[in-house]
Amino acid sequence: MSSAGVLAPRPVSVRFEHHADGRLGIGESRPRLSWHYDTAPEGFRQSGAVIEVTVDIPGRDSEVTEYLVDGDEQVLVSWPGRTLASRERVHVRVASISDFGTSEWSEHATVELGLLDEDDWSGRFVGPGWPEDRETDRRPGRVRAEFTAPDDVVRARLYLTAHGLAQAEVNGSRVGDEELTPGWTSYQHRLRYATFDLDQLIVPGANAIGIWLSDGWWRDRIGFEGGSRNVYGDDQSVLAQIELTRSDGRRTVVASDDSWTAGFGPIMLSSIYDGEHVDLRDDDASWSTTGWTDPSWSDVAVFDRGSARLVAPTGPPVRCTDELAPVSIDSKGSGRWIIDFGQNHSGRLRITGHSAGGSTVVLRHAELLEDGELYTRTLRQAKATDAVELPPGDFTWQPRFAIHGYRYAEISGWEGELTAESVVSRVLHTDMQRVGWFESSNAEVNRLHENILWSMRSNFVDIPMDCPQRDERLGWTGDIQVFAPTASFLYSVTGMLSSWLEDVAVEQTDRGTVPFYVPYLPLGSWQHAPVDPVAVWGDVAVLTPDVLHQRTADIELLRRQYPSAKAWVDEVHARAGEDLICAGTMQLGDWLDPAAPADEPELATTDPYLVATAYFARSAQRLALTAKIIGESEDAQFYGDLASAVASAYADRFLSADGRVEGGSQAAYALTTTFRLWPTPELQRVGTSRLAALVNDAGGRVATGFAGTPVVSDALTLGGQDEAAYRLLLSDECPSWLYMVRMGATTIWERWDSMLPDGTVNPGDMTSFNHYALGSVGDWLHRVVGGLAPEAPGYRRIRFAPRPGGGLTSASARHVTPYGEASIEWRVMDIGLHVTCVVPVGTSAVLDVPGHDAVELAHGRHDVTFGLLAVA
CATH class of the missing domain: 2.60.120.260 (Galactose-binding domain-like)
Structure with a gap:
């Protein structure tokens, strides 16, 4: 291959660990490095890189050293230099080496170390x-x-x-x-x-x-x-x-x-x-x-x-990331006003005005209105009220430490007219980098995706919380376990969740099991609950590090969390007994499925021991893979054998010879299919047909809770039941995702029927209008409707596999992978399906469209038109 006259591509976006450029006070003394390429000529393959490390030393000349590294690695490359010390400020730039020669230098990236030693x-x-x-x-x-x-x-x-x-x-x-x-x-x-x-x-x-x-x-x-x-x-x-x-x-x-x-x-x-x-x-x-x-x-x-x-921090801090202006201001007389910001979110108000003689202004917050007034029952014992006593004169004020979850606010004690210039809502959450986008030809599906995004923004406030408004706001382990695939597509969350997972491990050691929420604290009747391994929630120890590795290729995170993951599976194994069925322990099952009583959300239609045993098999499967990746070969064999044994026990206990699952619920079929627990492909085909029939018999309405919802759409897709999957997505009857949209939701609800069809609020105590767990369908939207998924850790190999259907005429997904931006856009045309894919430099991809041979893609932009094909 001749490379004469072609410039070697220059690296861009050099990064340290999972930090933003310029981060102060990092704690890694040997930080791993990543970079990518915006463009590169055909046939380019990095064969090495030159890494220049500059360490600022006040009072002396800077220390500048170049290092040569071999190979094509661009993501989380081992630190090439000496171990860094507290307070050192370090700059790095990279040049690529390839058949095209050595490139120009990248721009510098900079971090500064914090205080690493106790003596500091x-x-x-x-x-x-x-x-x-x-x-x-x-x-x-x-x-x-x-x-x-x-x-x-x-x-x-x-x-x-x-x-x-x-x-x-x-x-x-x-x-x-x-x-x-x-x-x-x-x-x-x-x-x-x-x-x-x-x-x-x-x-x-x-x-x-x-x-x-x-x-x-x-x-x-x-x-x-x-x-x-x-x-x-x-x-x-x-x-x-x-x-x-x-x-x-x-x-x-x-x-x-x-x-x-x-x-x-x-x-x-x-x-x-x-x-x-x-x-x-x-x-x-x-x-x-x-x-x-x-x-x-x-x-x-x-x-x-x-x-x-x-x-030191491993992720970004909480910041104000946006400001929302009122979409309406309604006077209630006597200096009292109701403001609608048009979007449920987490944040605080900033008010600006003039007080003639000094007054007290009170700010109250709520997720929704009833009869034109704030509806506060869903806050439970949280008052969510700020108050400021003003001296005479002009003022601009906002709380210093308060944060609330709300769409609506009431301001009372206001002197004069309250205008849009008088009040703004400042959106607060962890300042993660946005890395994922999705759009389709269906406006309601787009609003659903926007609701998922805003629920994530509202609840990623230093830890992954369950809700931002009521007297809870805890790091529930089950919620993030099911939502992590969606979260890691939308935002760069690995730095933040890496810190939280360290706390999962230490709390697990303290409690003897993974708690329901981390950080753990004793609360009410829950502090007296049995210390049992509770499926879905405790499986966060295995499945969330696994997801983060799939999305970022961070093997060190897997290695660090491995003792926690192994301890979890070992605990479940010990409690399951010789038959490997997770019975006799406290379980939450398919929590909050729509058939459960309002104040007994654990009483779902799916056997909680089925849910727990399915998750036991799944975590053992993924732990075996983790052990293989980090070089624990004996463990890989042991947990692989255990996963097979649990799958066999599950089949013996919960599956029939004719492809039925005990209880016959949507969640039971979905877990069995997505976790690959059918003994034969034929039984999977029969089982997913029965799942599709359940969806169709329900008119497309959802019948799953926290355990079943993340897997039900995938189960249908795996079984070739795309039509039923789209029917489930596009139903707007209660319970369904688009029912929330039809009822005016701007975030994901805790319950499918947090608001009842008559417009009243669900009477259950556990009713929130801003939870992200049921928004776990976002991962399916990205991978299946949009058609963008990792096929190798860190998106080193990408799978473009859109499944058009549901009357959608187009959809797109794009994601800033560790190697750069990948994207897909498809459109249904008279002549067939037109697909445009962008593959980042350093990766490869496959384009898989039903009814056609798979197409291998190198880096760059690709436009492919497939002939007429039937879509769901």
């Missing part, structure tokens, strides 16, 4: 030390300190964590744009810290730092059935460490200690569920080096750090 920390946890009632709401405090900065500072950093939540200001200016710092981890084991750039805030000479505090998840009331207080401790404190690096490399450290002072600010109440109450008449807004001073301020108390390790 000199600060103490400090906070208010005044007496408080541990069982009531407590007024938040603030802490402050003054310090002197040298006149030759070349780098200034703040390292910050808290028992509770903290937000810092330096010389009166807010530090960074992160929200809810330091987030929620299993605080007894792992406490995350954040790193902030102070370069533009520090001035030579006198400076001051002030830090706002809030209870957060540390000591606030958390959870349902009244919740629990002081789960992790009863202090409210912060650990802060400012490091000023001088031109000669010396460091001046200002660390929180007993010389700091504490006092009250204008926040009277700050509660996760109840909201924030602020009295701006008490606010000392004048900031200089002596800002926040008051005779009532006193010395801080110093608190014990506890047993937690201080850990």
Whole structure:
């Protein structure tokens, strides 16, 4: 092959681990590297790369080293250089090597390491030390300190964590744009810290730092059935460490200690569920080096750090990612207004106006209206109310620590006219990179997909939560287990979920099993529940790392989580007994299937032991594959044999010789098919025909809950029952996905009938209008309707396999894989089916359309037209 005159392709988008470019305070001392190519000539194959590593060393010349790596790997390539140390700032650029020669350099990518060693920390946890009632709401405090900065500072950093939540200001200016710092981890084991750039805030000479505090998840009331207080401790404190690096490399450290002072600010109440109450008449807004001073301020108390390790973030922080303007404002008289933002979401309000004589403005939040007023029963014991007492004059205000789930808000106590310029809703969630898109010719299906997207955005708030509005907001393991395939297509979630999975492992060790939710805390009647391995929920330990590996090729994540995954399958195995049937344990089964009573969601139509045994087989299958990937060959053989044995036991117990499943439910057939538990292909064919008949007999209505819904559409597709799968998708009768759309939903509901056909709200206590679990159908939309799926880990090989049907005339899916953007668009035309695919450089693909031979695709754009074909 001649490459004369053709330029070697230049790498782009160099990345460290799963971090955004420029990330401060990472914890990986040997960070893996990834890059991709936007374009490349035909026949290009990377045979190696040159990696230039530049380490900034204040006071000395930068350390620049080039490394040559062989091979075609572009994703999570092992760190080629020396082990990095705390605080080091490193820049990397890459040049490709191929038959076309050596390319030009990529742009630099940069990260900075955090504090990696215990000895790096000199600060103490400090906070208010005044007496408080541990069982009531407590007024938040603030802490402050003054310090002197040298006149030759070349780098200034703040390292910050808290028992509770903290937000810092330096010389009166807010530090960074992160929200809810330091987030929620299993605080007894792992406490995350954040790193902030102070370069533009520090001035030579006198400076001051002030830090706002809030209870957060540390000591606030958390959870349902009244919740629990002081789960992790009863202090409210912060650990802060400012490091000023001088031109000669010396460091001046200002660390929180007993010389700091504490006092009250204008926040009277700050509660996760109840909201924030602020009295701006008490606010000392004048900031200089002596800002926040008051005779009532006193010395801080110093608190014990506890047993937690201080850990750097592996994913992005929570930020404001969007702002929503009102779509309608309705006056209720006497300064009271109802605002519709047109979209259910998680966030907080920012209000701007003028108060002539000083007033109290109250902000209430809800997911829906009833008779034109906020409907708050679904909040349960969460008040979701913010209040601000204003002095006379102009104001702009928003809560500092509160976050709510809502579409509608009520503002009362407002002086004058409330206009669209007076209020905006700021959308808050983990600031993940969007990497996946889907669209079709059906507007209602597109709205369904948008609802899935917004439910994910609403509930990925530092951890994968179940709902953003009521007195819960917990990291339910079952919800993310079924939703992870959809989530990992839409957003880059591996960094965030990697941290959460570490907490799954430590909580599993503490509890003796994978808990229902992580971080775990004892709540109401649930703290007395049997410590049993509960299927679907506990299987997160195996199946979610497996999904993330499929999507990103992150073998180290698999390796790190392997002991947790293995412990889960071993526990299920031990409890199942000699017959390998998961009976005699507490199970939630096909939770919230539409036939279950409103207040007994576990009483589904599918035998919970069938669900648990099917999941036992599935997790054993995937654990065997994981063991093979990470080189645990003996385990791979053992768990492969176990999976086969469980499948045989399942068939003996739950399947008949003529292809029937015990109970005959949609979920039972779907689990059996998707988890490949039919003993023969013929029985699978018969079984999926029966599943299709169940769907058709129900008029296309869904009859599955949390366990069956993620697999029912795939089961139909695997059995060649595309027509029934589309009928299920496109039904708009209750219960169905498009029923939610028809009823005006802008997010996915917890129940299929959270709103009843007559427009009233389901009377069940467990009724939310913003849960993502039933949105797990998004993965099927992406892979089957759109037709884009990984066939090898990290999309190294891509499967384009659209299954047109349901009257759709077009659909498209695109995803930013680790190798670059892949996409497919198909259109039904008079002459047949036209498909356009884009295959990223470094990957290969297959295009599989029913009735036609598969087409192999190299990197680049491909337009293929297939002759007339029958579609569902």
